[in-house]
Amino acid sequence: METLKLIKRIAPEVTEIIEKRYLILKSISYNQPIGRRALSNELGMKERTVREEANMLKDQGLLNIDFMGMNITDNGKNVLADLHWIYNGLKGIPDLENALKEELNIKKVIIVPGNSSENRMVLKDMGKITSKILKELLNPKDIVGITGGNTMAVVAEEAVSDKKTRDITVIPARGGLGKTLNTQSNSIAAKLAEQLGGVYRLLYVPDTLEQEALEIMLKNEEIKESIDMINDMNILVFGIGRADTMAKRRNLSEDKIQDLIYGGAVAEAFGHYFDINGKEIWEYKTIGLSLDKFKNLNNVIGVAGGEEKAQAIIAISTLNKDMTLVTDESAAKKILKIAYEATK
Template structure:
């Protein structure tokens, strides 16, 4: 399914948008020869006749609009079937389909935490990738109830699905005092965790909104005064617990010296940062994270994609 969707998108780029084979190859990190073979097979596969068949044309339009506007490599839209309040199952299914083919041997994969990521990884099939490595990118959380929301459990679950090694980050997500983080950063085990983060080939993250409905607030990692201060400073959301403003900037964050996570400098150097996100309350958060320049691939539900396109008037 993932391969067919990719071939359909290549058909749209080549035949509808007039992109060259070199441009397509560069966007997908393929060789030109591979792109040429795919294009030559499109008619035989029934994907191309006079028009591009088998794909929601509005999805292709929104995907291309977002890719061009934010200068990101790829946008993948999941069908929500107009279920505004229950989009997560189909979004997670679509993300899992993509990851099944995207994750290759000998990759180092960094993960954060949260409901969306937990749903995605729970849907991934078991696929032996014993030479891969999974890295926990944010500190540990004491969460009651659904333990799969925890960053360490998400990392372990993905490593279990891939049958590979997992490197944990043994530090709390949030500390009360900046001095505590300063001391933790001197520990060799913490320093080693950051060395692993810097080796990641893939980063798999959700995007969080900055409201009282956010998981970070609901689980007690941010207090009401923290939310108020961040909002006053212009922040709208976070990726891997890095708060961003609508324009993508992340400087002068009052929480930065109390959060244990991979910073934006690390995320910027990961070759493949994949963000999975959706929901009406995350529109600004998603826009801010895309404007930050750290995201390479966005997997999003159709209603959220439509909202962003219309908000920015880019269709």
């Protein structure tokens, strides 16, 4: 690591070249086959720059270029894997991870370089890392809960099957929310179970129900068994939501949303709205994992990126210190900036 810092200090142009070529290889690996113009737009680089760099990488045997576009070779994949740690070191990611872990006081922090709000490749990386962490945690008979949302949908997509059969069950941690099928917790749970080689259990209820309706629903044996399984889960993978965004997804009135914002709410988890210090502002009765259950889970993976999620991440991190956080560089730097300004 000290060597990388020295290189960065004495030859910054070298680090720029490494970063440029790493991002080109990585983007091609995600989007292949891809043409130079499309890659230029993807990375925000000049097409001439992409052409020159791609030709150099081809000469090194790292890329193939044909009429369909560019593809990464097996040698390119190996180089890309080796470059990952060098790139992270040059970007100062290890130091950033240590600083954020100390600031949030949680079990583990993993940071992906870049901004997932602006670059889907970063979000896909977060999904890959989350699925890797999850696979390392799994034991026979585990019950894995997962929430809904765009980020969790990417986690399920990136949990590439390793062809193993696992004696695990994946279940939605919450009832259904929103109208998009691919981001529903049921759909995500089914997809993740398939990728992990496990089985899944669905929860056939919306996230919000009146108490009377819930009591009727719980008389259904299949729904009752699903709720019981949620209460028995021992691993949770969840997305961290902003209070205003989640309030809109639940179709709360504008007056209520403004009340929450004026009350200091910055984050939502499992129907509970919190201020930046983790103090509960309001609870919206929902179906699924309870807040008490969340606080007592030992294996919790929270995933969120983009600097707009910084306050929400801070708030949710106060609720369970056993949490592993997978985030991006943008959110991490914003969190540390907020913490620094709070001490001035």
